[in-house]
Amino acid sequence: MTATTAIGAGLNRIEAAAKVTGAARYAGEIPLDGHAYGSVVQSTIARGQVTMIDADAVLARPGVLAVLTHDNAPRLHRADDTDAELLVLQDDRVRYRGQAVALVIAETLEQARAGAELLDVTYQPEDHDVVFAADHPRLYAPEHVNPNYPTDTSVGDVDAALASAAIVVDATYSTPAEHNNPMEPHAAIAQWDGDRLTVYDSNQGATSVRQALTTLFGLADGAVRVLSEHVGGGFGAKGSTRPHAVLAAMGARFTERPIRVTLTRQQMFAMVGYRTPTIQHMRLGADADATLVALEHTAYSQTSQVLEFAEQTALISRLMYAAPNLRTRHRVVALDVPTPRWMRAPGEAPGSFALESAMDELATACGVDPIELRVRNEPSVEPDSGLPFSSRNLIACLHEGAERFGWASRDPRPGVRRDGRWLIGTGVASSTYPARSAPSTAAATALADGSFVVEITASDIGTGARTALTQIAADELRAPTERVEVRIGDSDFGQAMIAGGSMGTASWSWAIAKACRELLHTLHEIGTVPPEGVTAHADTAEDIKAQAQLSRHAFGAQFAEVRVDVDTGEVRVPRLCGVFAAGRIINAKTGRSQLIGGMTMGIGMALLEEGVMDPQFGDYVNHDLASYHVPVNGDVHDIDVSWIDEHDDRLNPVGVKGIGEIGIVGTAAALANAVWHATGHRHRHLPIRPDRVLTSLA
Amino acid sequence: MRLTFDVNGVGQQADDVWPGESLLYVLRERMGLPGTKNACEQGECGSCSVYLDGTLVCACLVAAPQAQGRAVRTVEGLATDSAGGLDHIQQAFVETGAVQCGFCTPGLIMATDDLLANTPTPSDAEIREALAGNLCRCTGYEKILDAVRLAASRRTEVTP
Ligand code: FES
Ligand code: FES
Secondary structure, eight states: OOOOSSTBSOOOOTTHHHHHTTOOOBGGGOOOTTOEEEEEEEOSSSSEEEEEEEOHHHHTSTTEEEEEOTTTSOOOOOOTTOOGGGOTTSSSEEOSTTOEEEEEEESSHHHHHHHHHHOEEEEEEOOOOOOOOTTOTTOBOOSEETTTEESOEEESOHHHHHHTOSEEEEEEEEEOBBOOOOSSOOEEEEEEETTEEEEEEOOSOHHHHHHHHHHHTTOOTTOEEEEOSBOOOOTTTTSSOOHHHHHHHHHHHHHTSOEEEEOOHHHHHHHSOOBOOEEEEEEEEEOTTSOEEEEEEEEEEEEESSOOOOOOGGGGGGTSSOOSEEEEEEEEEEESSOOOOOOSSTTHHHHHHHHHHHHHHHHHHHTSOHHHHHHHTOOSSOTTTOOOBSOOOHHHHHHHHHHHHTGGGOOOOTTOOEETTEEEEEEEEEEEEEOOOOOOEEEEEEOTTSOEEEEOOOOOSSSOHHHHHHHHHHHHHTOOGGGEEEEOSBGGGOOOOOSOTTOHHHHHHHHHHHHHHHHHHHHHHHOSOOTTOEEEEEEOHHHHHTOOOOBOEEEEEEEEEEEEETTTOOEEEEEEEEEEEOBOOSBHHHHHHHHHHHHHHHHIIIIIOOBOEETTTTEESOOSTTTSOOOOGGGOOEEEEEEOOOOOTTSOTTOBOOOSSGGGTTHHHHHHHHHHHHHSOOOOBSSOOHHHHHHHHO | OOEEEEETTEEEEEOSOOTTOBHHHIIIIISOOTTSOOSSSSSSSOTTEEEETTEEEEGGGSBGGGGTTOEEEOGGGTSGGGTTSOOHHHHHHHHHTOOSSOSSHHHHHHHHHHHHHHOSSOOHHHHHHHTTTOOOSSSOSHHHHHHHHHHHHHHHHHOO
16 A cells, blocks of 8 residues: 555645636636537427427527527437437437427527527427336336446345244335536537547546547547546536537537537536436344344336436445345336436435435334444345455444444434424434446656656546545655646546546546556666656556455445424434545545535435426426525534544555545435434435425324 | 626726626626636526625626626635735635535635625624525535634734
């Protein structure tokens, strides 16, 4: 492992000064000479056909340069792995409400928007089906669930074990559609130079966007360059190419000018993905001493008619607890809805709500403390696969959290603590998230002046990646951080993992460490740095292939205190406590922020966030920040985040597990469990809205 | 219409302004000042906060003609007196880790500037109230509140 000087310190975010002064340029703010603007026209039906688009009136308006529709838009190429959402304006089919059906291009943004609003689109609507249900007749078992896990797993005989179990919990939970809502709306500006394409885009991984655009426009390798120096959040919504970038490139090709396309907040709700709603059926069986004998997790989710997106909701139940009889299943239904995508901890976030709520119900049914229940059912190997864990410190997190939170003095009885109109309760849940790495390339250069430059197509969407990678490179190069410049967000630096799946830092640090070690080796051999500098390249593809098969996961424990207003049904969260075992934390300051941010999004998931589908019009009706509620500062009070010192040298050279997502895993369950403890009522359907609380108290 | 106004201390003019344009649009698309962010364009997020004649406003809710003859101050104009360096609020945001993706940051800096100008030693309740209209999806707000507290403490050190 790397000797540490910079790693672990709370180095200030390197680009923070640019951000606080307004100097940082995001994709939609890059000025290119002579650029014009594209405004997206979205379908107003959920299913059917575009029969006519009358563009003449719009084309006659001042400043309007073009109206792209399926009739005249550049034809796109597709490969086997092409994301069908990107095949915009290629045919007349409408597959969901809010799909792009045209792009109006004009000299100014206002002119483009005015044209888009006025564009006359005629449809032949067909009956649509947008209502998700666990008994939908078209539910099916996908071939695998995201990204490539088995759909169903089964160990032992769950039915027999449940039939003879002393205690059974059998309950159904649900989570609604949730929308990522990074604060920066998706934007891209595209420019062609012959058959070379340059795109400034807001994304979580520039090489994946480069790859998609290369295929779609049938270009040679190396013809596309994607840049994303600053990205205003993503949470999965920028995890792969989104239609705005394709539309910008199409518009630029058509008009032979640079074209900028920025989505509005409202457009994002249909166009950039969201978390699928889930319905989850849990069956847990235990014997009298609270030892699990069976665990079954059946998860239902939705996908679109455009492509299959199969959320890996029940994955968490394959590894958390030692049930000798264990079955997980996923079923999906394709509806006439926008395609769901990744949102912070896809799978684990909704899955943990069901599993960790059910564990709380089981603890009550068995009459044991919820922490003790988890201790008794701690597995020695991954229950489903039998693989050993590279490290697993769940119990240490639970105990450390119990200590910090003051769990020991908790009275387990529900509904007995009252302070005026407030009922008070506490709850606990476990967290986990996979700790994976993916192949990446990096280059490290020593310059004659004694400084270093490291180049990698990493993306800093607010995570602090740029800063953490600088610390890692500095330690590898045994140089102070001020002498190391890490350049990111440019696909010309070569293939690298996206900022997703909590794999960014783990993957990039591996490539950087390898390049830096190689560079030091070269420097050692040549003695002095030549005037032109010297560069070492690294690619981790072979190293990652050679990794031993292990179950690699981060773990954590979350504790929540709630106050429930008996008159209004409002749930307040005076404090949350999270303790995590996530390998090495590279930067204490940015790392803590990541975990607090995840837990805060967990408050949103538990209490506020809900995309409401209108069955009649097939639309997420609350598609703005006035009606889709994300947490505001008044929703968040004391959040105590800490981590245990964890050294796991079977992950990657730097010992990183990734912390972007685990913060949201388990928060909603801890809060729901606390609401039960406060009120005596179990909330199995998120969000725990005031009306639901009031109904339960009535 | 022709719009004449002052931006960060400099007289500016914009021609052919359509009266329906927002001040946010004029700043970002006409003045080349994208430090003021557009995250909702309907007054829900505070990312576009600027001063209009010294009053904190959501620039997305101000019609461009309303700025005629008036003075606008944006995040780009905050630190000018300290030679391109950071002012104490910006410095506090950097040090406390209150900045993540940074898209909400300019709006929060403006809101904090306004708060501390009027209430140099705010209580926690006053801080929360002042920032109630600013959404941040990354940080969970805790470090932002720390930044405001730090900035307030430094401000009282220099101007008792
Ligand atoms: S952009 Fe003005 S309040 Fe959101
Ligand atoms: S730092 Fe990203 S929205 Fe606040």
